[in-house]
Amino acid sequence: MAHKKLTIRDIANMANVSHTTVSRVLNKDPRVKEETRQRVLEIVNKTGFKPDPRGRNLSLKRSKLIGMVVPDIRNPFYAELARGVEDKACQEGYSVIFSSTDFKPERGETYLPLLQEFGVDGIIFASCRLKEPLVEELIKARYPIVLVSRKLKSKDYNYVVFDNYRGAYVITKHLIDIGYSEIAIITGPPNVSTSFDRLKGYRQALKDHGIPIKSDYIIQGPFVKKLGYLATNKFLLQKKRPEAIFAASDYLAMGVIDAVEEHKLQIPKDLALVGFDDTEFASNRRIDLTTISQGEYEMGSIAVGILIERFKSQETNYIHNVVLEPKLIIRGSCGFNLAIKNNKKG
Amino acid sequence: MAHKKLTIRDIANMANVSHTTVSRVLNKDPRVKEETRQRVLEIVNKTGFKPDPRGRNLSLKRSKLIGMVVPDIRNPFYAELARGVEDKACQEGYSVIFSSTDFKPERGETYLPLLQEFGVDGIIFASCRLKEPLVEELIKARYPIVLVSRKLKSKDYNYVVFDNYRGAYVITKHLIDIGYSEIAIITGPPNVSTSFDRLKGYRQALKDHGIPIKSDYIIQGPFVKKLGYLATNKFLLQKKRPEAIFAASDYLAMGVIDAVEEHKLQIPKDLALVGFDDTEFASNRRIDLTTISQGEYEMGSIAVGILIERFKSQETNYIHNVVLEPKLIIRGSCGFNLAIKNNKKG
DNA sequence: CTGAAAGCGCTTACAG
DNA sequence: CTGAAAGCGCTTACAG
Numbered sequence: 001m002a003h004k005k006l007t008i009r010d011i012a013n014m015a016n017v018s019h020t021t022v023s024r025v026l027n028k029d030p031r032v033k034e035e036t037r038q039r040v041l042e043i044v045n046k047t048g049f050k051p052d053p054r055g056r057n058l059s060l061k062r063s064k065l066i067g068m069v070v071p072d073i074r075n076p077f078y079a080e081l082a083r084g085v086e087d088k089a090c091q092e093g094y095s096v097i098f099s100s101t102d103f104k105p106e107r108g109e110t111y112l113p114l115l116q117e118f119g120v121d122g123i124i125f126a127s128c129r130l131k132e133p134l135v136e137e138l139i140k141a142r143y144p145i146v147l148v149s150r151k152l153k154s155k156d157y158n159y160v161v162f163d164n165y166r167g168a169y170v171i172t173k174h175l176i177d178i179g180y181s182e183i184a185i186i187t188g189p190p191n192v193s194t195s196f197d198r199l200k201g202y203r204q205a206l207k208d209h210g211i212p213i214k215s216d217y218i219i220q221g222p223f224v225k226k227l228g229y230l231a232t233n234k235f236l237l238q239k240k241r242p243e244a245i246f247a248a249s250d251y252l253a254m255g256v257i258d259a260v261e262e263h264k265l266q267i268p269k270d271l272a273l274v275g276f277d278d279t280e281f282a283s284n285r286r287i288d289l290t291t292i293s294q295g296e297y298e299m300g301s302i303a304v305g306i307l308i309e310r311f312k313s314q315e316t317n318y319i320h321n322v323v324l325e326p327k328l329i330i331r332g333s334c335g336f337n338l339a340i341k342n343n344k345k346g
Numbered sequence: 347m348a349h350k351k352l353t354i355r356d357i358a359n360m361a362n363v364s365h366t367t368v369s370r371v372l373n374k375d376p377r378v379k380e381e382t383r384q385r386v387l388e389i390v391n392k393t394g395f396k397p398d399p400r401g402r403n404l405s406l407k408r409s410k411l412i413g414m415v416v417p418d419i420r421n422p423f424y425a426e427l428a429r430g431v432e433d434k435a436c437q438e439g440y441s442v443i444f445s446s447t448d449f450k451p452e453r454g455e456t457y458l459p460l461l462q463e464f465g466v467d468g469i470i471f472a473s474c475r476l477k478e479p480l481v482e483e484l485i486k487a488r489y490p491i492v493l494v495s496r497k498l499k500s501k502d503y504n505y506v507v508f509d510n511y512r513g514a515y516v517i518t519k520h521l522i523d524i525g526y527s528e529i530a531i532i533t534g535p536p537n538v539s540t541s542f543d544r545l546k547g548y549r550q551a552l553k554d555h556g557i558p559i560k561s562d563y564i565i566q567g568p569f570v571k572k573l574g575y576l577a578t579n580k581f582l583l584q585k586k587r588p589e590a591i592f593a594a595s596d597y598l599a600m601g602v603i604d605a606v607e608e609h610k611l612q613i614p615k616d617l618a619l620v621g622f623d624d625t626e627f628a629s630n631r632r633i634d635l636t637t638i639s640q641g642e643y644e645m646g647s648i649a650v651g652i653l654i655e656r657f658k659s660q661e662t663n664y665i666h667n668v669v670l671e672p673k674l675i676i677r678g679s680c681g682f683n684l685a686i687k688n689n690k691k692g
Numbered sequence: 693c694t695g696a697a698a699g700c701g702c703t704t705a706c707a708g
Numbered sequence: 709c710t711g712a713a714a715g716c717g718c719t720t721a722c723a724g
Contacts, residue, residue, distance in 0.1 A: 007701055018711045023703060033709055053465045054404045055701025058716045063400065064464075065443075073432070074425045074626075083420055086446060095464055097411075097441045100432060118410075118441055119399045225626070254630055261631035280420075280571070281627060284600055285607035353717055364695045369719060379693055401717025404700045 006049045014047075015040045026051055057119075066096045066307065067115035071127040071223075073100050075251060076279040077296055078126065081149065084300025085124060092308055094121075101127050116143070122307045124148055124300075129191045142316040148303040149296070151193040158310060160302045160322040162294040164194050167326035168201025171274050171292050172246060174328060176209050180244040180272060184217035186231040186256065187248035195220065198248045198276065217242055228255025236263055244272035244334060250279040253289055272334035278327075288332035295324050352395045360393075361386045372397055403465075412442045412653065413461035417473040417569070419446050421597060422625040423642055424472065427495065430646025431470060438654055440467075447473050462489070468653045470494055470646075475537045488662040494649040495642070497539040504656060506648045506668040508640040510540050513672035514547025514594070517620050517638050520674060521590050522555050526618060530563035530588035532577040532598050541566065544594045544622065563588055574601025582609055590618035590680060596625040599635055618680035624673075634678035641670050 008026075012019040017036060024032050025040040032040075043049075057063050066089050070078040082098060089096045097120060115123055122144035128135050130153045138145050139157045146158040175183050185202045188195030199218070206213050216238060219231040228247055232255065235242055247253035253275035260267055267273050275282055278293035302322050310318045354372075358365040363382060370378050371386040378386075389395075403409050412435055416424040428444060435442045443466060461469055468490035474481050476499045484491050485503045492504040521529050531548045534541030545564070552559050562584060565577040574593055578601065581588055593599035599621035606613055613619050621628055621637040628635035648668050656664045 009701085019702085020704085020711055020713095021709090024710090027703080031709060036709080050463045052701050053463060054400065054409065055716090056703075058400045058404050058701075058718085059703045061716065072429070073419065074422065074429055076420065076422070076425075079420045079422075079425050082444075083418070083446060086419070086444065090445070095443045095445075095461075097443055098428075098432065099436070099441075100429060115441075117396045117399060254626065258631040280600065281630075284627075284633075285604040286632060287630075355717085365718085366695055366697095366720085367693090370694090373719080377693060382693080398717050401700090402719075404702090404717075405719045407700065 006047055008051060008055075011040065011043055011047065011049055014043045062121050063119045064094050065118070065120040066094050066122055066124060066304065067099065067118070067120035068096050068124045069099045069101055069115070069127060071101055073098055075223075076281065077249070077251070077277045077294075080279075081126060081296040081300040084297035085304050086300075088301040088304040092304065094304070094308070096124075121311060122146075124303050124307060126150065128152055128193075129189075130193055130196065131191070144307060144310045146303050146307050146310070148299055149194065153193075156319060158306050158318070158320055160299055160306065160324070161193075162296075162299065162324045163326060164197035165201040165204075167276065167292040167294070168198035168246070168248070169205045170201075170326050170328050171276070171290070172202045172205035173209070174290070174330070175244050175246065175272065175274060175334060176205065176211065178334065180334075181209075181211050182217075182240070182243040183211075183246060184219070184235050184242035184244070185246045185248065186219050186221075186228055186252050188220065188223040188252075190220055192223075195223070195248055202246060216240075223249055223251065225251055225255040225258070228252035229259045230255075232256045232259035233263075236260075236265070242271070244274070247273065247275050250275040250277040250282045250289060250291055253291075254281060257287070268332065268334050274334055278329050282329070282331070290331045290334045291329050293327040293329050295327070299324060352393055354397060354401075357386065357389055357393065357395055360389045408467050409465045410440050411464070411466040412440050412468055412470060412650065413445065413464070413466035414442050414470045415445045415447055415461070415473055417447055419444060421569075422627065423595070423597070423623045423640075426625075427472060427642040427646040430643035431650055432646075434647040434650040438650065440650070440654070442470075467657060468492075470649050470653060472496065474498055474539075475535075476539055476542065477537070490653060490656045492649050492653050492656070494645055495540065499539075502665060504652050504664070504666055506645055506652065506670070507539075508642075508645065508670045509672060510543035511547040511550075513622065513638040513640070514544035514592070515551045516547075516672050516674050517622070517636070518548045518551035518592060519555070520636070520676070521592065521618065521620060521680060522551065522557065524680065526590040526680075527557050528563070528586070528589040529557075529592060530565070530581050530590070531592045531594065532565050532567075532574055532602065533594035534566065534569040534598075536566055538569075541569070541594055548592060562586075569595055569597065571597055571601040571604070574598035575605045576601075578602045578605035579609075582606075582611070588617070590620070593619065593621050596621040596623045596628045596635060596637055599637075600627060603633070614678065614680050620680055624675050628675075628677070636677045636680045637675050639673040639675050641673070645670060 008019045008022045012022045022040055025037050068085055073079055073082060086096055124146055125135060126148045128147055128150050132152060148160050151159055151161050187199050190196060203213055221227040245256055247256050253273060256273055260271060265271055275289045275291040278291045281287055282289035282291045306320045354365045354368045358368045368386055371383050414431055419425055419428060432442055470492055471481060472494045474493055474496050478498060494506050497505055497507050533545050536542060549559055567573040591602055593602050602619055606617060611617055621635045624637045624639035627633055628637045652666045
């Protein structure tokens with residue numbers, strides 16, 4: 001009912017002032033006579049008038065829109081990240097447009113110009129590879145963009161990431177500490193910083209504890225459930241099975257569990273398992289997966305904060321970086337390991 | 347580098363034509379001399395010029411933006427739904443702004459005007475209660491909105507929902523068919539159509555099979571994991587425990603499993619369990635949850651289709667409704683039930 | 693086939 | 709304290 005396509009001029013007529021004055025009232029400009037202000041406000045309230053953001057945005061050369069690109073919003077890790085972004089953005093008066101690239105770089109490359117064309121004020125990009133030409137170009141051009149979760153190889157840009165190297169180191173060390181040495185890893189593609197760094201942390205942890213690194217125990221591929229499934233099948237068919245698997249994401253771990261169940265093996269009795277991300281799946285008592293918490297909600301929130309600082313700061317070379325530290329979440333999926341080791345020794 | 351804030355007028359100058367002509371070329375208006383078109387296009391390409399959508403949208407009185415409000419994007423059901431919306435929207439040249447209400451009606455009521463103020467062309471609303479004053483007002487005002495998943499009590503508006511009544515009926519009947527009669531239900535709040543209808547389907551199935559409905563076996567509350575957990579604890583402490591639990595969402599079922607594990611009981615040996623939604627959690631082999639698939643991706647996709655049809659159709663009272671049919675996904679979480687029943691009888 | 697002009701709904705110096 | 713005017717970047721009748 002109330003929808004009549006009122007404009008600032010209609011209000012002006014009703015209040016017997018110029019539309020300039022109405023605009024001032026709406027923007028809380030102090031230099032308007034109190035009486036006039038009242039009169040205008042009354043009409044605004046009575047009519048339920050809301051200024052059209054398109055006009056304002058065009059005038060102000062901004063959109064109050066943030067674009068966010070993630071691999072897939074269905075991945076619980078990114079959903080949580082997105083929620084952190086959304087909440088912070090909303091709180092700051094911004095709305096956010098989400099785009100999923102489906103891990104297909106082409107799609108990421110399509111979305112980027114699209115979001116820009118669309119006129120977002122800035123972009124939060126969560127799915128870059130180590131080299132991502134379009135993103136690098138935007139950075140060079142001083143376009144407001146902050147990378148989250150995944151890093152580029154190059155430096156000097158805004159990002160908030162997690163210390164994947166340390167996270168992987170810590171969780172691998174945990175397996176070693178409780179008695180494992182035959183530890184396999186399933187991780188993401190080598191051209192993505194997160195999986196790259198996790199593999200590095202895994203290797204270093206083994207090395208620091210004098211455990212040889214076996215290429216048979218390392219499988220890389222896309223960050224999808226199916227990889228966890230296929231890799232595990234491969235591991236389980238090897239002459240020398242690993243005692244423990246480090247799935248570099250809880251999502252991969254889901255696939256691992258699928259395979260383990262099919263083989264009618266038990267976790268952790270027959271095979272220990274650890275994940276990465278601490279999703280709700282991991283915390284379910286039936287799954288009970290030892291994992292690493294990244295604090296992705298916070299990550300999203302911080303990213304928005306940085307982006308908005310960048311908007312405010314006049315310097316287009318505003319740079320701010322944050323690296324989050326890992327938290328090890330110990331659960332039952334590798335809980336019996338010490339016992340196993342002792343059995344072996346005994 | 348390429349970012350110079352070019353406008354249509356800059357291009358016009360370079361090409362020695364009026365900005366009107368540039369606009370025509372950009373909009374593929376046929377009445378431009380081929381030679382002129384070439385000249386303009388060349389400059390457009392060379393400079394990498396992209397028309398500013400704000401100007402275009404202001405002129406065209408549209409935004410090419412769809413607003414979507416969901417309870418929580420972290421809930422896998424809504425993530426999937428959102429993905430359906432996003433993909434279809436993108437395909438049709440629209441972007442979508444997501445907002446989570448956190449099941450707090452106040453927040454839903456805040457978002458609605460906010461999205462409108464923001465100037466979206468229409469809204470896809472996935473979290474309404476049976477009565478939702480603001481939404482009903484929008485509908486009455488002929489604002490382009492389509493409800494998905496949840497319905498209002500009133501009629502005559504665009505929606506695409508799932509047949510929750512039948513879904514619940516089918517899965518309850520399945521439990522009965524394989525031998526259960528002591529069946530409890532944990533469902534969402536009574537003021538939401540989905541939980542309302544699921545409860546109805548459950549009751550009807552029992553009734554049709556001559557099984558008495560016990561109020562001790564019915565627990566309603568918010569659609570969160572914790573409810574599943576608490577309700578299950580309550581059921582398990584009753585003198586007469588149920589033999590099976592129907593959790594009216596997989597998310598609730600997660601909580602049920604948490605509780606069952608704590609009680610060191612086994613599913614389905616000690617207690618059968620079925621869910622609703624067919625999320626990835628349910629399909630994990632370790633969880634292996636019998637459930638109902640709603641086809642939420644499709645739901646989202648269809649909703650966008652309806653919204654866009656509504657945009658195109660000049661009639662503001664364009665109405666289109668879709669009701670999706672349930673698919674029963676049988677897994678191990680209630681697989682042994684017949685055996686149990688036989689044991690009892692024998 | 694092309695351009696000058698008006699308009700989309702707002703903001704903001706500039707005068708008064 | 710208030711208003712006329714110009715402008716944000718585009719589109720689209722209206723003339724020619």
